[in-house]
Amino acid sequence: MRTLKKISALRTECGKAVRPLVLVPTMGALHVGHAALIRRARQIAGEEGTVAASIFINPIQFNSSKDLALYPRLEVADRRLCRELGVDILFQPSAKEMYYEDCSVFVEEEVLSRGLCGASRAGHFRGMCTVVAKLFNLFAPDAAVFGAKDYQQLAIVRRMVRDLNFPIRIIEHPTMREKDGLAMSSRNIRLSPEARKVAPAIYQALLRAKANTGSPHQVLKKLRRDLELIPGVRMDYVECVPAISPESATHWLQSTVIAVAVFLGEVRLIDNIRIPQHRPNSLKKAANCSQA
Ligand code: PAF
Numbered sequence: 213m214r215t216l217k218k219i220s221a222l223r224t225e226c227g228k229a230v231r232p233l234v235l236v237p238t239m240g241a242l243h244v245g246h247a248a249l250i251r252r253a254r255q256i257a258g259e260e261g262t263v264a265a266s267i268f269i270n271p272i273q274f275n276s277s278k279d280l281a282l283y284p285r286l287e288v289a290d291r292r293l294c295r296e297l298g299v300d301i302l303f304q305p306s307a308k309e310m311y312y313e314d315c316s317v318f319v320e321e322e323v324l325s326r327g328l329c330g331a332s333r334a335g336h337f338r339g340m341c342t343v344v345a346k347l348f349n350l351f352a353p354d355a356a357v358f359g360a361k362d363y364q365q366l367a368i369v370r371r372m373v374r375d376l377n378f379p380i381r382i383i384e385h386p387t388m389r390e391k392d393g394l395a396m397s398s399r400n401i402r403l404s405p406e407a408r409k410v411a412p413a414i415y416q417a418l419l420r421a422k423a424n425t426g427s428p429h430q431v432l433k434k435l436r437r438d439l440e441l442i443p444g445v446r447m448d449y450v451e452c453v454p455a456i457s458p459e460s461a462t463h464w465l466q467s468t469v470i471a472v473a474v475f476l477g478e479v480r481l482i483d484n485i486r487i488p489q490h491r492p493n494s495l496k497k498a499a500n501c502s503q504a
Contacts, residue, residue, distance in 0.1 A: 235353035241398035245388035273339030448473035
Protein backbone atom coordinates (compact mmCIF):
# COMPACT_ATOMS: atom_id res chain seq x y z
CA MET A 213 0.00 0.00 0.00
CA ARG A 214 1.30 3.45 -0.89
CA THR A 215 0.37 6.04 1.75
CA LEU A 216 0.53 9.57 0.38
CA LYS A 217 0.15 12.90 2.06
CA LYS A 218 0.91 15.20 -0.85
CA ILE A 219 -1.35 16.01 -3.78
CA SER A 220 1.52 15.93 -6.30
CA ALA A 221 2.51 12.39 -5.23
CA LEU A 222 -1.12 11.28 -5.35
CA ARG A 223 -1.56 12.55 -8.89
CA THR A 224 1.58 10.72 -10.02
CA GLU A 225 0.47 7.48 -8.35
CA CYS A 226 -3.06 7.66 -9.76
CA GLY A 227 -1.67 8.52 -13.20
CA LYS A 228 0.12 5.19 -13.38
CA ALA A 229 -2.48 3.10 -11.50
CA VAL A 230 -3.98 0.07 -13.20
CA ARG A 231 -7.62 0.75 -14.13
CA PRO A 232 -10.32 0.55 -13.00
CA LEU A 233 -9.48 2.70 -10.02
CA VAL A 234 -12.18 2.59 -7.35
CA LEU A 235 -12.20 5.16 -4.55
CA VAL A 236 -13.60 4.92 -1.02
CA PRO A 237 -13.60 8.43 0.53
CA THR A 238 -13.67 8.42 4.34
CA MET A 239 -13.00 10.59 7.36
CA GLY A 240 -11.22 7.77 9.17
CA ALA A 241 -12.05 6.05 12.47
CA LEU A 242 -12.63 3.11 10.20
CA HIS A 243 -14.97 0.31 11.25
CA VAL A 244 -16.57 -2.79 9.79
CA GLY A 245 -18.85 -0.60 7.66
CA HIS A 246 -15.85 1.03 5.97
CA ALA A 247 -14.25 -2.40 5.56
CA ALA A 248 -17.36 -3.47 3.65
CA LEU A 249 -17.04 -0.42 1.36
CA ILE A 250 -13.38 -1.25 0.69
CA ARG A 251 -14.20 -4.92 -0.04
CA ARG A 252 -16.91 -3.76 -2.43
CA ALA A 253 -14.36 -1.49 -4.10
CA ARG A 254 -12.06 -4.50 -4.56
CA GLN A 255 -14.91 -6.51 -6.14
CA ILE A 256 -15.49 -3.72 -8.63
CA ALA A 257 -11.81 -3.07 -9.31
CA GLY A 258 -11.00 -6.78 -9.64
CA GLU A 259 -7.70 -8.33 -8.59
CA GLU A 260 -5.73 -6.33 -11.13
CA GLY A 261 -7.45 -2.99 -10.65
CA THR A 262 -6.66 -0.33 -8.05
CA VAL A 263 -8.47 0.28 -4.77
CA ALA A 264 -7.87 3.73 -3.32
CA ALA A 265 -9.06 5.25 -0.06
CA SER A 266 -8.84 8.70 1.43
CA ILE A 267 -8.82 9.55 5.10
CA PHE A 268 -9.44 13.21 5.66
CA ILE A 269 -11.46 14.85 8.42
CA ASN A 270 -12.79 17.62 6.28
CA PRO A 271 -12.98 20.74 8.48
CA ILE A 272 -15.30 22.64 6.14
CA GLN A 273 -18.14 20.14 6.44
CA PHE A 274 -18.41 20.57 10.22
CA ASN A 275 -20.77 23.28 11.36
CA SER A 276 -19.47 23.10 14.93
CA SER A 277 -15.83 23.42 15.94
CA LYS A 278 -16.57 21.28 18.99
CA ASP A 279 -17.90 18.46 16.79
CA LEU A 280 -14.76 18.75 14.61
CA ALA A 281 -12.47 18.63 17.66
CA LEU A 282 -14.28 15.60 19.08
CA TYR A 283 -14.36 13.64 15.82
CA PRO A 284 -12.44 10.38 16.48
CA ARG A 285 -8.89 10.23 15.10
CA LEU A 286 -7.34 6.75 14.78
CA GLU A 287 -4.71 7.28 12.11
CA VAL A 288 -2.42 4.36 12.87
CA ALA A 289 -5.21 1.80 13.29
CA ASP A 290 -6.87 3.15 10.12
CA ARG A 291 -3.68 2.68 8.10
CA ARG A 292 -3.27 -0.85 9.43
CA LEU A 293 -6.84 -1.77 8.48
CA CYS A 294 -6.45 -0.31 4.98
CA ARG A 295 -3.28 -2.36 4.50
CA GLU A 296 -5.01 -5.54 5.73
CA LEU A 297 -7.91 -4.92 3.38
CA GLY A 298 -5.61 -4.62 0.39
CA VAL A 299 -5.97 -0.90 -0.31
CA ASP A 300 -3.40 0.03 -2.97
CA ILE A 301 -3.34 3.82 -2.54
CA LEU A 302 -4.16 5.62 0.70
CA PHE A 303 -4.34 9.41 0.71
CA GLN A 304 -4.09 11.02 4.15
CA PRO A 305 -3.55 14.73 3.58
CA SER A 306 -3.45 17.56 6.11
CA ALA A 307 -6.04 20.33 5.97
CA LYS A 308 -3.26 22.65 4.80
CA GLU A 309 -2.52 20.35 1.88
CA MET A 310 -6.19 20.24 0.86
CA TYR A 311 -7.14 23.90 1.23
CA TYR A 312 -5.31 27.09 0.37
CA GLU A 313 -5.59 29.57 3.21
CA ASP A 314 -7.49 31.94 0.94
CA CYS A 315 -9.52 29.32 -0.95
CA SER A 316 -12.68 30.88 -2.28
CA VAL A 317 -14.25 28.33 -4.62
CA PHE A 318 -16.76 25.86 -3.19
CA VAL A 319 -19.25 23.40 -4.66
CA GLU A 320 -22.84 23.77 -3.60
CA GLU A 321 -25.88 21.65 -4.42
CA GLU A 322 -28.99 23.73 -4.03
CA VAL A 323 -32.02 21.44 -3.97
CA LEU A 324 -31.40 18.07 -2.36
CA SER A 325 -29.32 19.71 0.40
CA ARG A 326 -32.11 21.89 1.69
CA GLY A 327 -33.84 19.54 4.14
CA LEU A 328 -32.83 16.89 6.64
CA CYS A 329 -29.15 17.22 7.62
CA GLY A 330 -28.81 20.26 5.36
CA ALA A 331 -31.39 22.12 7.44
CA SER A 332 -29.79 21.31 10.77
CA ARG A 333 -26.11 21.45 9.75
CA ALA A 334 -25.62 24.70 7.88
CA GLY A 335 -22.83 24.46 5.29
CA HIS A 336 -22.33 20.73 5.80
CA PHE A 337 -23.19 19.65 2.27
CA ARG A 338 -21.31 22.54 0.71
CA GLY A 339 -18.20 21.35 2.56
CA MET A 340 -18.90 17.72 1.68
CA CYS A 341 -19.49 18.45 -2.04
CA THR A 342 -16.36 20.59 -2.20
CA VAL A 343 -14.09 17.95 -0.72
CA VAL A 344 -15.64 15.09 -2.72
CA ALA A 345 -15.27 17.10 -5.94
CA LYS A 346 -11.62 17.76 -5.05
CA LEU A 347 -11.04 14.06 -4.33
CA PHE A 348 -12.69 13.14 -7.63
CA ASN A 349 -10.38 15.58 -9.43
CA LEU A 350 -7.30 14.29 -7.65
CA PHE A 351 -7.91 10.54 -7.94
CA ALA A 352 -9.88 10.63 -11.22
CA PRO A 353 -11.50 7.35 -10.15
CA ASP A 354 -13.65 5.20 -12.43
CA ALA A 355 -16.03 4.51 -9.54
CA ALA A 356 -16.51 5.56 -5.93
CA VAL A 357 -18.31 3.72 -3.15
CA PHE A 358 -20.56 5.45 -0.61
CA GLY A 359 -22.63 4.00 2.26
CA ALA A 360 -26.43 4.20 2.26
CA LYS A 361 -26.56 5.32 5.89
CA ASP A 362 -25.67 8.81 4.67
CA TYR A 363 -28.67 8.68 2.39
CA GLN A 364 -28.84 12.40 1.65
CA GLN A 365 -25.10 12.59 1.03
CA LEU A 366 -25.35 9.77 -1.49
CA ALA A 367 -28.20 11.49 -3.35
CA ILE A 368 -26.28 14.78 -3.42
CA VAL A 369 -23.08 13.15 -4.65
CA ARG A 370 -25.03 11.50 -7.49
CA ARG A 371 -26.54 14.84 -8.41
CA MET A 372 -23.13 16.53 -8.35
CA VAL A 373 -21.64 13.82 -10.55
CA ARG A 374 -24.49 14.24 -13.01
CA ASP A 375 -24.54 18.03 -13.02
CA LEU A 376 -20.76 18.54 -13.13
CA ASN A 377 -20.18 15.70 -15.62
CA PHE A 378 -17.77 13.66 -13.56
CA PRO A 379 -17.22 10.41 -15.50
CA ILE A 380 -17.50 8.40 -12.28
CA ARG A 381 -19.87 5.58 -11.34
CA ILE A 382 -21.28 6.06 -7.84
CA ILE A 383 -21.85 2.78 -6.05
CA GLU A 384 -24.24 2.58 -3.12
CA HIS A 385 -23.40 0.10 -0.38
CA PRO A 386 -26.10 -0.94 2.13
CA THR A 387 -25.91 0.34 5.69
CA MET A 388 -23.85 -1.98 7.85
CA ARG A 389 -25.28 -2.66 11.30
CA GLU A 390 -24.05 -3.96 14.61
CA LYS A 391 -25.62 -7.26 15.74
CA ASP A 392 -28.19 -5.28 17.74
CA GLY A 393 -29.19 -3.21 14.69
CA LEU A 394 -27.35 0.05 15.42
CA ALA A 395 -26.10 1.57 12.15
CA MET A 396 -22.29 1.52 12.13
CA SER A 397 -20.77 4.96 12.41
CA SER A 398 -17.42 6.42 13.42
CA ARG A 399 -19.37 8.45 15.95
CA ASN A 400 -20.60 5.36 17.83
CA ILE A 401 -17.36 5.12 19.82
CA ARG A 402 -18.21 8.46 21.40
CA LEU A 403 -21.46 7.12 22.87
CA SER A 404 -21.51 6.68 26.65
CA PRO A 405 -22.18 3.09 27.82
CA GLU A 406 -25.76 4.10 28.69
CA ALA A 407 -26.33 5.73 25.32
CA ARG A 408 -24.79 2.75 23.50
CA LYS A 409 -27.19 0.45 25.32
CA VAL A 410 -30.29 2.31 24.15
CA ALA A 411 -29.04 3.34 20.68
CA PRO A 412 -30.35 0.19 18.88
CA ALA A 413 -33.86 1.42 19.70
CA ILE A 414 -33.47 3.88 16.80
CA TYR A 415 -33.39 1.10 14.23
CA GLN A 416 -36.08 -0.87 16.05
CA ALA A 417 -38.33 2.19 15.82
CA LEU A 418 -37.56 2.47 12.10
CA LEU A 419 -38.46 -1.20 11.59
CA ARG A 420 -41.78 -0.61 13.35
CA ALA A 421 -42.37 2.41 11.13
CA LYS A 422 -41.76 0.27 8.06
CA ALA A 423 -44.28 -2.30 9.30
CA ASN A 424 -46.84 0.38 10.16
CA THR A 425 -49.47 0.58 7.42
CA GLY A 426 -50.87 3.94 8.46
CA SER A 427 -50.63 7.18 6.52
CA PRO A 428 -47.25 8.95 6.42
CA HIS A 429 -48.56 11.39 9.00
CA GLN A 430 -49.55 8.56 11.36
CA VAL A 431 -46.33 6.66 10.76
CA LEU A 432 -44.13 9.69 11.47
CA LYS A 433 -46.14 10.64 14.53
CA LYS A 434 -45.75 7.16 16.01
CA LEU A 435 -42.07 7.06 15.05
CA ARG A 436 -41.43 10.40 16.74
CA ARG A 437 -43.17 9.15 19.86
CA ASP A 438 -41.12 5.92 19.83
CA LEU A 439 -37.87 7.86 19.44
CA GLU A 440 -38.78 10.31 22.18
CA LEU A 441 -39.17 7.37 24.56
CA ILE A 442 -35.49 6.46 24.19
CA PRO A 443 -33.77 7.63 27.38
CA GLY A 444 -31.51 10.63 26.80
CA VAL A 445 -32.65 11.25 23.23
CA ARG A 446 -32.96 14.72 21.70
CA MET A 447 -34.69 14.88 18.31
CA ASP A 448 -33.16 16.58 15.34
CA TYR A 449 -35.50 15.42 12.56
CA VAL A 450 -37.85 12.62 11.57
CA GLU A 451 -38.94 12.91 7.96
CA CYS A 452 -39.92 10.95 4.93
CA VAL A 453 -38.75 11.90 1.46
CA PRO A 454 -39.01 10.31 -1.96
CA ALA A 455 -36.23 7.78 -2.47
CA ILE A 456 -33.87 8.61 -5.25
CA SER A 457 -33.19 5.92 -7.80
CA PRO A 458 -29.91 4.20 -7.06
CA GLU A 459 -29.25 4.03 -10.80
CA SER A 460 -29.71 7.64 -11.68
CA ALA A 461 -30.28 11.00 -10.13
CA THR A 462 -32.50 12.13 -12.95
CA HIS A 463 -35.85 11.14 -11.50
CA TRP A 464 -37.56 10.33 -8.22
CA LEU A 465 -39.07 6.94 -7.54
CA GLN A 466 -42.36 6.45 -5.81
CA SER A 467 -40.69 4.62 -2.96
CA THR A 468 -39.92 6.57 0.15
CA VAL A 469 -37.15 6.85 2.69
CA ILE A 470 -37.82 7.59 6.32
CA ALA A 471 -34.78 9.39 7.68
CA VAL A 472 -34.03 10.29 11.26
CA ALA A 473 -31.36 12.21 13.14
CA VAL A 474 -31.21 12.24 16.91
CA PHE A 475 -28.76 13.25 19.57
CA LEU A 476 -27.86 10.75 22.27
CA GLY A 477 -25.98 12.87 24.74
CA GLU A 478 -23.67 14.96 22.55
CA VAL A 479 -23.49 12.43 19.75
CA ARG A 480 -25.60 12.95 16.66
CA LEU A 481 -26.72 9.74 14.99
CA ILE A 482 -28.51 9.33 11.66
CA ASP A 483 -30.28 6.34 10.19
CA ASN A 484 -32.89 5.63 7.53
CA ILE A 485 -35.09 2.93 6.13
CA ARG A 486 -36.62 2.44 2.72
CA ILE A 487 -40.35 1.91 2.50
CA PRO A 488 -41.14 -0.24 -0.53
CA GLN A 489 -43.12 0.95 -3.48
CA HIS A 490 -46.11 -1.37 -3.04
CA ARG A 491 -47.09 0.21 0.24
CA PRO A 492 -50.74 1.28 0.34
CA ASN A 493 -51.84 4.71 1.35
CA SER A 494 -49.96 7.65 0.40
CA LEU A 495 -46.77 7.49 -1.37
CA LYS A 496 -47.80 10.19 -3.80
CA LYS A 497 -47.83 12.58 -0.89
CA ALA A 498 -44.53 11.36 0.46
CA ALA A 499 -42.58 14.45 -0.55
CA ASN A 500 -44.63 16.57 1.78
CA CYS A 501 -45.40 14.06 4.44
CA SER A 502 -43.28 15.75 7.08
CA GLN A 503 -45.66 18.69 6.93
CA ALA A 504 -48.78 16.52 6.98
O1 PAF B 1 -19.15 10.27 4.61
C1 PAF B 1 -18.04 10.74 4.92
O2 PAF B 1 -17.24 10.13 5.62
C2 PAF B 1 -17.66 12.12 4.41
O3 PAF B 1 -18.77 12.95 4.33
C3 PAF B 1 -16.90 12.10 3.07
C4 PAF B 1 -17.75 11.56 1.95
C5 PAF B 1 -15.64 11.26 3.22
C6 PAF B 1 -16.48 13.52 2.69
O4 PAF B 1 -15.69 14.10 3.67
